[in-house]
Amino acid sequence: MSVIQFRDAIRDAMSEEMRRDKNVFLMGEEVAEYNGAYKASQGMLDEFGPERVYDTPISELGFSGLGVGAAINGLRPIIEYMTFNFSLVAIDQIINSAAKMYAMSAGQYNVPIVFRGPTGNAGQLGAQHSSNFENWFANTPGLKVVVPSNPYDAKGLLKASIRDDDPVIFMESELMYGDKMEVPDSEYLLPIGVAEIKKKGKDVTLISFGKMMKVALEAAEEAAKDDIDVEVIDLRTVRPIDYATVIESVKKTNRCVIVEEANPLAAISSDLAFNIQRHAFDYLDAPVLRVNSMDIPLSYAPTYIEATLPNVKRTMEAIKKVTYKS
Amino acid sequence: MAKKSSTTKAKVKYSKETYTFWYESMLLMRRFEEKAGQLYGQQKIRGFCHLYIGQEACASGAISALTKDDKWITAYRDHAHPLGLGTDPGAVMAELYGKATGASKGKGGSMHIFDKSVNFIGGHGIVGAQIPLGLGIGFAEKYKGTKNLCMCYMGDGAVRQGAFHEALNLAMLYKTPVIFVIENNGYAMGTAVRRSSNVEDLSTLGESYDMPSFAVDAMDVEAVHEAVAEAAERARKGDGPTLLEFRTYRYKGHSMSDPQKYRTREEVEEYKQRDPIEQVKKTIEDNNILTAEEIEEINKKVKKQVEDAVKFAEESPWPDGKAAFEDVYVQEDYPFIME
Numbered sequence: 001m002s003v004i005q006f007r008d009a010i011r012d013a014m015s016e017e018m019r020r021d022k023n024v025f026l027m028g029e030e031v032a033e034y035n036g037a038y039k040a041s042q043g044m045l046d047e048f049g050p051e052r053v054y055d056t057p058i059s060e061l062g063f064s065g066l067g068v069g070a071a072i073n074g075l076r077p078i079i080e081y082m083t084f085n086f087s088l089v090a091i092d093q094i095i096n097s098a099a100k101m102y103a104m105s106a107g108q109y110n111v112p113i114v115f116r117g118p119t120g121n122a123g124q125l126g127a128q129h130s131s132n133f134e135n136w137f138a139n140t141p142g143l144k145v146v147v148p149s150n151p152y153d154a155k156g157l158l159k160a161s162i163r164d165d166d167p168v169i170f171m172e173s174e175l176m177y178g179d180k181m182e183v184p185d186s187e188y189l190l191p192i193g194v195a196e197i198k199k200k201g202k203d204v205t206l207i208s209f210g211k212m213m214k215v216a217l218e219a220a221e222e223a224a225k226d227d228i229d230v231e232v233i234d235l236r237t238v239r240p241i242d243y244a245t246v247i248e249s250v251k252k253t254n255r256c257v258i259v260e261e262a263n264p265l266a267a268i269s270s271d272l273a274f275n276i277q278r279h280a281f282d283y284l285d286a287p288v289l290r291v292n293s294m295d296i297p298l299s300y301a302p303t304y305i306e307a308t309l310p311n312v313k314r315t316m317e318a319i320k321k322v323t324y325k326s
Numbered sequence: 327m328a329k330k331s332s333t334t335k336a337k338v339k340y341s342k343e344t345y346t347f348w349y350e351s352m353l354l355m356r357r358f359e360e361k362a363g364q365l366y367g368q369q370k371i372r373g374f375c376h377l378y379i380g381q382e383a384c385a386s387g388a389i390s391a392l393t394k395d396d397k398w399i400t401a402y403r404d405h406a407h408p409l410g411l412g413t414d415p416g417a418v419m420a421e422l423y424g425k426a427t428g429a430s431k432g433k434g435g436s437m438h439i440f441d442k443s444v445n446f447i448g449g450h451g452i453v454g455a456q457i458p459l460g461l462g463i464g465f466a467e468k469y470k471g472t473k474n475l476c477m478c479y480m481g482d483g484a485v486r487q488g489a490f491h492e493a494l495n496l497a498m499l500y501k502t503p504v505i506f507v508i509e510n511n512g513y514a515m516g517t518a519v520r521r522s523s524n525v526e527d528l529s530t531l532g533e534s535y536d537m538p539s540f541a542v543d544a545m546d547v548e549a550v551h552e553a554v555a556e557a558a559e560r561a562r563k564g565d566g567p568t569l570l571e572f573r574t575y576r577y578k579g580h581s582m583s584d585p586q587k588y589r590t591r592e593e594v595e596e597y598k599q600r601d602p603i604e605q606v607k608k609t610i611e612d613n614n615i616l617t618a619e620e621i622e623e624i625n626k627k628v629k630k631q632v633e634d635a636v637k638f639a640e641e642s643p644w645p646d647g648k649a650a651f652e653d654v655y656v657q658e659d660y661p662f663i664m665e
Binding site: 054056066068070071073075089097101105108109110112141144164240 | 429457465476493
């Protein structure tokens, strides 16, 4: 076991897969000579050379389409976005080309590609650098959407994503790249579409994913001080969603709170709430509550951020409401 | 102009097989599309349907200049390229009908014909989106160390998309083996080239990226063949991409629902005087490349191919609705949401 940062987990996953399969290559802005805008590809140009690690001009639409074309024609590209906020100028290639190619061609051309980079807020970056599109991509059949919350998961899930024969959106966070964790030295992969119960509990099911897992886990600790025993689920993947783990947990706790960084309308939380009422209706002792970003863009000042993002305080309030302790 | 282009060629430059291929493949495209137009009127073919009539040399002249290992991609005016490449006309017609036996099992329709067996990679419906895809297809050939290239078609409307300019820049940067072809038929749907930009000479659009760029009279299949052969040589030597503006014309509307009020009947008639099939037929006849009997045999063969294609499409079954869940993910047990 070694203690590594989240960014090392990303780099190690990519490097191991590139050593294993010569058809895997990395392309994006600043990934080669600059070693990655967030140093997630540190040293990869030195190891693999410019024929495997490509710097691009600022042309997300162009290089995303290049990646999809290369994937159609036998390669396994990893396309890095400096942030998923910039993927919007390329979203036509993700939705209309990558996600639909296999179906449109009736199974003749699949698209084994990974689009990866950070998502969501990362401090005071203003509205255009702070969006969450996990639910946007999750809405699209043909894609898989992975949102890891820690270095161990990131490494195992990224390796699985690179080997996957379908297009995968892999979403990280600038705020997590420095997170440290003990990770096995030997190779491991984690399956896409399987949630993990991070903490067992009997009173409330608390579901989250990505960097909001920190809020969820901290809220669970807070709740324990009030003798509320919270079960915490990390979805890890938001397409497909591991509904079975969620439903089983809610049937046990009879209460559920969902924490998600995206804006609330048509969010992952909306879909979870639908599925919980559909499949665990008779087990619920309280309405399902959710803690999303408020229904507004994320503005710059710290007070605006405090007023907009999900946090431990709002999560605690929701936990108390569903347990009728507020 | 009509007289000039229909004068006898000074000499016969290509083999009998090549002239035969040009005549036969272009005639097949023409007759197939004429039939598709009729069937659309009878509502046998639904959705959008964009015909290639008048533009046949753009596909046929390129196919004769390349190898079977090269890759092909185009936009939604996509019936003719696979026909020229050797896709069974029945599979294309069945796809237009939406039948289970179609080239894309009825999942694509007119705009999304795919045939991996002839390296025809669609069939794409978002204007200009296929251009970066073609770039990536060529990129993969270079990455794998082959000598193959990607033939990437687009219409004159697509060159106003950002995707075109990003792809051209990247293709030159990475020296990617792609031939970018603008099939300039004069109109992006109903908007004439002159109404979409101050730059009407589309062959100059590659110049800001230092890309070798040429305008080609694409009513002349020999000119198309020559331009593509030269571009292919550059690509296979490792010199990267070429931009070709094929100056062509579509006799029919943009799609089947186009009343064509943006152009005159005289303009259409003028282009018909330079018809690519008539031009190559005249060369064949003037130079005795094929006998009158041989030409008639080809005509009959093509007629039968189209009849057989329609019969095949008519008699083929509709796809089972449940097959819509197939080919969405490679993963066989993907857990679709069912309610």
